[in-house]
Amino acid sequence: MPVRTAHPGVYIEELPSSVRTIGAVTTSVTAFVGHTRRGPLNQPVRITSFADFERRFGGLTARSAVGHAVHQFFGNGGSAAVIVRVAASGSGEEAEVTLESTEDGSARPVLRVTAREAGVWGSGLRVFVDHDTRRPDETFNLRITDANGEARESYTGLSMHPGHGRYVETVVNEGSELVRVRVTGEGRPDPSGTVSKPFGAELPDPAVELTVKIGKTERSFTLYDPAVDGPAPVTVTELALLLERKLRALPDAPGKRAFARAEATAFGDRIQVVAGSADPRDTVRFLGECANDLGLEGSVNPPVFPLTGGADGDPPGPRDLIGSEDLKTGLHALRDADDVNLLSLPELAAYESTEDMVTVISAAVALCEERRIFLLVDAPASWTSVDRARAGLAAFDPVRSDYAALYFPQVRLTDPLTGRLRAFPPSGAVAGVTARTDGERGVWKAAAGTEARLAGVRSLTVRITDRESGLLNPLGVNCLRTFPVLGPLVWGARTLEGADGLDSDWKYVPVRRLALHIEESLHRGLQWVVFEPNSEQLWQQIRLDASSFLHTLFRQGAFKGRTPREAYYVKCDADTTTEQDIAQGVVNVVVGFAPVRPAEFVVVKIQQIAGQFEI
Structure with a gap:
C-alpha cells in the first residue's frame, strides 16, 4: 500500500518482489x-x-x-x-459383526461394525465394548483390537443418539482407519464379557468360595480372606480390584493367558469381567449359589466380538x-x-x-x-x-x-x-x-x-x-x-x-524425463499468470521466471552448451503472442532446451607409436 505522507520526514515502504520462483517438481514418485x-x-x-x-x-x-x-x-x-x-x-468381502442389546430383556441388533476395506485381514479385528464412562447408563466405550488382543483404536463416551455430540457413527466413521459403523436399532450394545447385577448400598459378604469357568478351564478360589487380603472391600471399585487380582493368580490352561490377563472393571454399581484373551470362546462364567449371591451370575458375552466373513478380492x-x-x-x-x-x-x-x-x-x-x-x-x-x-x-x-x-x-x-x-x-x-x-x-x-x-x-x-x-x-x-x-x-x-x-x-x-520435469514445473510455476493483464510487462515477467528456473538446471548440468544462450531459451513477446491471441485471452510461451544425451557407446582408439619421441 502506498505511504500516505502527513508530516515532513523520511518514510519507509516495503515493496514486494516481482520475481515468482518456479520450483522444481518431484521426479521419482x-x-x-x-x-x-x-x-x-x-x-x-x-x-x-x-x-x-x-x-x-x-x-x-x-x-x-x-x-x-x-x-x-x-x-x-x-x-x-x-x-x-x-x-x-465383484470380488472381495468386508468382515463385519453385529452387536446386540439386551437392555430391555430381549436381544436385538443395534450396531453393525464393518471393516473399512475388503479382505481377510478384517477377520482379524476384534471389538471390545464397555460402559465404564461418566454416564454409565447412557454412553459406552468401543475399542478395536487385533487378533492378539493388542489395542489398535479406542473411542470413549459414545452415544447411540444422533443429536449427541459423541454420536457413534460420526465419531467412529470420521476417525477410524479400520472400521465403519452403522446404527441398526435402539439401545446400546451389550458390554463384552460377564456383567454383574447392580450392587446395593452395601456390598454382600465377599468371604465366599467362587467357581469360575473361562473357556473350558474351571477354577475355584476364595474371593476374600481377611488374613491375606487386609481390609474388606467397601466400594464396587475395591471389589472389582480384588476380584481381578484373584482371577489373575489362578493357573491358566497350557499355552493360554486367559486368567493371567483377566480384567474386572467397575462402572456405576456393576462389575464387568472379561478374560485376558482375544479368543471369542473364552467367555467368563461364575458358577454356583455364591456367585449368584454376589451378583456375578449376569449376562455372559465373549471377551471380544470378532469380525467375520472377510474375503480377499x-x-x-x-x-x-x-x-x-x-x-x-x-x-x-x-x-x-x-x-x-x-x-x-x-x-x-x-x-x-x-x-x-x-x-x-x-x-x-x-x-x-x-x-x-x-x-x-x-x-x-x-x-x-x-x-x-x-x-x-x-x-x-x-x-x-x-x-x-x-x-x-x-x-x-x-x-x-x-x-x-x-x-x-x-x-x-x-x-x-x-x-x-x-x-x-x-x-x-x-x-x-x-x-x-x-x-x-x-x-x-x-x-x-x-x-x-x-x-x-x-x-x-x-x-x-x-x-x-x-x-x-x-x-x-x-x-x-x-x-x-x-x-x-x-x-x-x-x-524424455527431463522434458516432463520441465513441463510439469513450468505448468505449476506459471499458474499465477492466469487472468493477469496480457501485456509486455507480463511477458517480461514470464521470461524472467522461466529463465531463472532453466538457468538453475543449466548450472546443475542438465543441458549441453557452454553458455546459457547455447543451453536454453525462453521466448514470450509480440512475435509469439499476436494481437489476435491477446483478443482471445492467449499468451504463448516458447521454451527450448538442449538436453544432454547419455554416452551410450564409448569408442577408445589405440595406436601403437613407432620409433622414438622426445619429451
Missing part, C-alpha cells in the same frame, strides 16, 4: 497399481516406506507382484510411492486394471494423485496373453501422456531367452511410445515369504534405481551404467552377453546385465520409441 492384501480400493494412497505399505496394504502376498515391487523399490533407493489397490469386479484382470475414466477406477484412479512421475504395473508380466498385456499398456501410455508420467514396462515372464524376446517384441509395436521403456529380463531375489530364490518383474527395482539416480545426479542422468546397481538382486533369469545386448538395444529393449565384481546392473536407457529404425528425438529415457 512411483505409482504401483494392482492387487494387494488390503487397502482402499481404487484410491491413490501415498506412502514413504515399506513399513507404510505393510501397515496400509498388508505387506507381501504370493498372489500379487505389487508388494514385492514396492519392497524392491524402497530397497533400491525409492523414497515415495503411490499405491492404487485394484481387485477383480481376486487379482484384477485387464479390464479391472484399466478401470473407468468416469469412475476413476483402476489406472484412472491416478487422476486424483499429484506428483506421480513413474508408473509400474508389475502384474502384467505374468499375463499369458500378450494381447491383454498390450491392451493395458496402451491405456497406461495414454494416461501417462496426459498426466506427464513415465511408464516402466516389464518384459513378459515367458521371455526366457534372447531369441524369445526378439520374437515377441513385435507384439509391442502398437505401444511404442517415448513415454515408456521396456526392461528385460526378470530379476531373481530371495522371496521373503519362502526364503527361496524367485523371479520377479524388474520394474520395482528399476524405479528404485531411478529414484536413487535422480537424487544423487539429477533426472537428466540415465538410470543405467555401473552406478545403477540392483540392490538385493541375486541373479537374472537370462544372462545376456555383449553380442546379445547388441541385438536387443537397437530394438529399444533395455537389458539388465550382470558384470564381474559389479553384479546386476541396469544396462539400457532407451524409450520404446528408441529403436534405431524409428529415429526419434525422444530416443533416450533421461531426455
